[in-house]
Amino acid sequence: MPGVYVLAEHDRGVTDPATHEAFTAASALAANLGESVVAVCVGSFDSDFEIACSQYGISEGIILTSPLITDYGPEIWGQAVADLLKLCDPRVIVAVGTDKGNEVLAQASARSDMPFVANCVEVEHKADWAITRTQWGGSLLEDVTVSGDFLFLSYAHHAVEPVPSATPSEVTLQLLEVEVDSALTRTLVQERTTLTEGATLSTASVVISGGRGVGSADAFAPLEELAELLSGKVGCSRAVTNNGWRSHADQVGQTGTRIAPEIYIACGISGAIQHWVGAMASKNILAINTDPEANMVTKAGYAVIADLHEVVPAVIDEIKRRRGTT
Amino acid sequence: MRILVCVKRVPAPGSRINVTEDGLSVDTAHLGFTTSPHEECALEEAAQLIEEHGGSVCVLTVGPAEAEEQLRYAASVGGTDFSLVLNDTGQDWDPQQTAASIGEAVHQLEAETGIFDLILFGNESADAGGYQVGVRVAVALNRPIVNGIKGIEVEGESLAASREVDGGIEVYSLPTPAVLGIKEGINLPRYPTMKGRLASKKAEIQTTETKVPAGTQRLVRLHRPEEKVTETEVLGDGPEAATKIVDLLDELGVL
């Protein structure tokens, strides 16, 4: 069956919400190309997949199975997706540009010797593919053309607003057995450790970050307390991780985590472009900085021009006062 | 252990990135050059691995003659051998061509000096961010690869490699020879020492050229994303701004 094939991302059957971005983008692309959309799930079937297809108006779903695909593995998933080229007739295979989405498409494209264009924001097909994609983690855009009929592409994460379909679709699911090389089980996940339950930096609705202006590892204590009060997470800039004040898992930016909270509170962060690209998907930004000219301040919707060491404790006190907990 | 690390020379931009008039490259008139933080960490990891297990760290780049600068820097922070694959077209090759030329260079290096137990890439390059060169090289060599790696343990003939995922850690176990895509955070890269600077001056760089077919991807134009002009509402200039901040949090429904 021809069409725009879109990869659903899941962790042991639980659909990653980023998949909704991929479904939305794929539907728009398919409409543009005059093709239908086919959603693809690798490995385990789960009702989550069917529900997501239905919500986003996708009526065809394929589950790629093999007794060897027992869990996530970049190589084996990549080969399963590459097999679609032999089993079906995809015009293009798309995913959302999360770590896993890009990893699987890179594998699939390498295994089928086809082009892969990561983190696209606009895609058209004229004589060739005409694509706008992000460079520098989103600080810069690049228009490229790609020759040839088929390609793999991922959409930049957080660049597409998921739009469920007005009318849920009836979904026809098809199980498709793929032949994968047993040697590729070498990169299946071996072991997992759960560190945090619930919201993480990338899914939190409140993120409070500190930069070099915080001054030391210990001086993050008030930011921690404020985050706790707001059920949020603490983030930081690269200056902070480079100083060893916090773990890199907390870093927001091009080489850290991309966040999209309801509000981002950036304390003592200058707002270098590599930091900004990780924070720009935030719905609201409040910058607390002593420098009124700092990039973070001029780009933020709200700012307080003052010492963060005075402002953050005052905010904590005010919240406690209103809640009657002091 | 014989380790190969692949790094890419890129401009080091400041608070914004400017594009040349023809739209074909980043305006580097006033910029220095560096590599991706992921690649700096890959090199540091390689240096630590051979300090512990013995061996060599070959550093390879595909780029213009000036990329020698990145190899000399690598020599100052633990690299032992250096290979520059010349691309003097004045433009990046596309990811398929870059991967093909690295693949060819690996074949040559391995024919001369033996198999690399481990090849390290950055998770993604700082500029292009194609998220694929390492994977393409690994697949061509038929070696296992996992990206996003933030921890490596040597366990006999295999490697335990771990990465952070939302809310936890995933561990993979790869037989060697293996390939890994490294993420910043796996370590804190060292700064060059006096001894390192001397090593950098003395480093011998092997320059080669490759012949691989052109890719299918062609750059038309670079441009900056439209900047939203934001009217910044200043809530205050001291701790008394706390009232307005908490009002705002309340309004947004996060209080």
Ligand SMILES: Cc1cc2nc3c(=O)[nH]c(=O)nc-3n(C[C@H](O)[C@H](O)[C@H](O)COP(=O)(O)OP(=O)(O)OC[C@H]3O[C@@H](n4cnc5c(N)ncnc54)[C@H](O)[C@@H]3O)c2cc1C
């Ligand atoms: C390829 C590449 C990738 C990168 N990736 C990332 C990334 O993922 N994330 C990232 O963050 N950076 C990244 N960087 C680094 C980035 O360019 C900046 O160096 C970094 O973000 C600066 O951190 P900062 O804002 O904390 O520090 P600074 O730039 O030093 O800013 C400190 C700010 O604190 C303010 N300040 C000082 N004292 C106070 C006080 N008491 N109260 C209030 N304000 C105060 C100052 O006015 C200043 O604005 C990357 C760089 C490169 C080249």
Ligand SMILES: Nc1ncnc2c1ncn2[C@@H]1O[C@H](COP(=O)(O)O)[C@@H](O)[C@H]1O
């Ligand atoms: N020109 C190059 N020379 C050497 N290594 C490269 C080059 N381009 C990319 N790489 C390596 O491949 C990784 C992924 O690059 P990319 O596919 O562009 O995101 C980078 O982090 C580097 O380790």
